[in-house]
Amino acid sequence: METEVTISVQSLQWKTESVKGIFKAMRIALLKILLFSFVFFVVAFFVNDIFINKKIYWFKSEEYKSSFSKSNQIDVAFFGSSHALCSYDPRVIENEIKNSAFNFGYANQRLVTAIPLIKTTVKNYGINLAVIDVFQASMEQPPYNDNVNAFQLKTFDYMPLSLKKIVQLKNIYGPEGALYNTPLLREHALWDEKLFQDYFKLAEDKDYYKGFYTNTSFNARFWKKITKNTKLNNNPKTLDTIQLSDSNKALIKDLLGFFRENQTQVIFVNAAVFKGYESNEFYTYNNLLETFLKSLGITYINLNAHYDEIGLTKKDFRDFSHLNSSGALKVTKFLTNFIKSEFSIPSNTKINFNQNRYFHIDKSFEYGLHYFKASKKLQQKIEIKSVGIYKINNQYLELVVEKGKEISKNLKVKITYKTGAYTDKYSIRALPVKLNNNKYLSNFKLDDSIEYGGKQYFIVRVPIPMGEVYDFNVFIKNKKNNNVKIIKIDTLRLEHVR
Secondary structure, three states: OOOHHHHHHHHHHHHHHHHHHHHHHHHHHHHHHHHHHHHHHHHHHHHHHOOOOOOEEEEEEHHHHOOOOOOOOOOOEEEEHHHHHHHOOOHHHHHHOOOOOOEEOOOOHHHHHHHHHHHHHHHHOOOEEEEEEEEHHHHOOOOOOOHHHHHHHHHHHOOOOHHHHHHHHHHHHHHHHHHOHHHHHHHHHHHHHHOOOOOOOOOOOOEEEEEEHHHOOOHHHHHHHHHHHOOOOOOOOOOOOOOOOOOHHHHHHHHHHHHHHHOOOEEEEEOOOOOOOOOHHHHHHHHHHHHHHOOOOOOEEHHHHHHHHHHHOOHHHOOOOOOOHHHHHHHHEEEHHEEEEHHHOOOOOOOOOOOOHHHHOOOOOOOOOOOOEEEHHHHHHHEEEEEEEEOOOEEEOOOOOOOOOOOOOOOOEEEEEEEEEOOOOOOOOOOOHHHHHOOEEEEEEEOOEEEOOOOOEEEEEEOOOOOOEEEEEEEEEOOOOOOOEEEEEEEEOOOOOO
């Protein structure tokens, strides 16, 4: 009997040890899985950057990273779709209110997609004022069609990694779709193409600064094409069949609660579209949003209601629903005046204005690289009053040409310069025409002007390598087809200019 008890105890001990061994092995296996998963996601996070398209939004995110740190607050931030992207120019805010600003607009961005971006940005940078552009399409909620789904990735790909981002990816694409839509997995078959892809370059006809991006001028040929068979709606009507959904109301209320918790002021806006382009649906939805937001005590500005007050014309548009640089300047100036009168935002003394076009104009280019003012006699000959030159980034100089009283249609600016023999030609992504002996030539037609401070200016962006530039010359080709040299600079040293 004693022997049987001993055997049973030994058997129990053996079984206990076996169970302990199994649990230990399971813990080790689980730890290995967790460690592998952690390493995989860490590596994937860093490798993701290789597979991200190095186009406009990569450039935008890089500028964002280099512009701010957690100790350097963003005072005013714009969020929304391409309507926001093309309508609100941070330079105007910075110069008029002396606040730091950034435009977080992305093409086809829905508010659902913007929310993790808004919350992460507010948490990291303590935004004083959020300006959120909303309209019918931006309020749509998932599920989306394939086209809209693809556009949301333009926001997610360049957004910092956060739990909010992961949750929203899951909400839109589902658990499997969220993982698959990371750049690493989505673009893994394009290793060679992505690894050696060209980086974004600033096109001559684009205006870009702190997230803002649009065309510099009005394209008459394109406008004629899009208006040819378009019937405008000059008297939009309210449709009783359209209502603001409960889910949209809940989305807005949740966002407003977040802003209150973080002491962030907020304005909801609706970007201006070309007069007559407002459909009945678009018009109705704007009215519903305005009524709902005002019932919550939230400021809402429908910029279409101020179309004539702002002074918009067709020449301020890129197309029916997007402004160009001139229109964005007018709209942002209007919005800036409203913010100055209705909101309390202290000036930010940490801002570096040296890349801000409107700062340079106000200061008569005192902090720029060069300033030329024509005599009255010369003004009659070349049809311009002055030229200011400053650096806007590592690839470009910008010339601001003050318009004279009369401008002929064929007025052009011609620029020539030389670079050092050892200039890295890959440091510039849009080289002008090369002549010989490291000499470069650029020609620019002065088409459309912008108005600021009661004066008219032409904007000319000059592609140029970093470092020293020699024998820099600016010519004006006037109505008599003569090249008149107005500026000659022996050496431009650009490294210290930011």
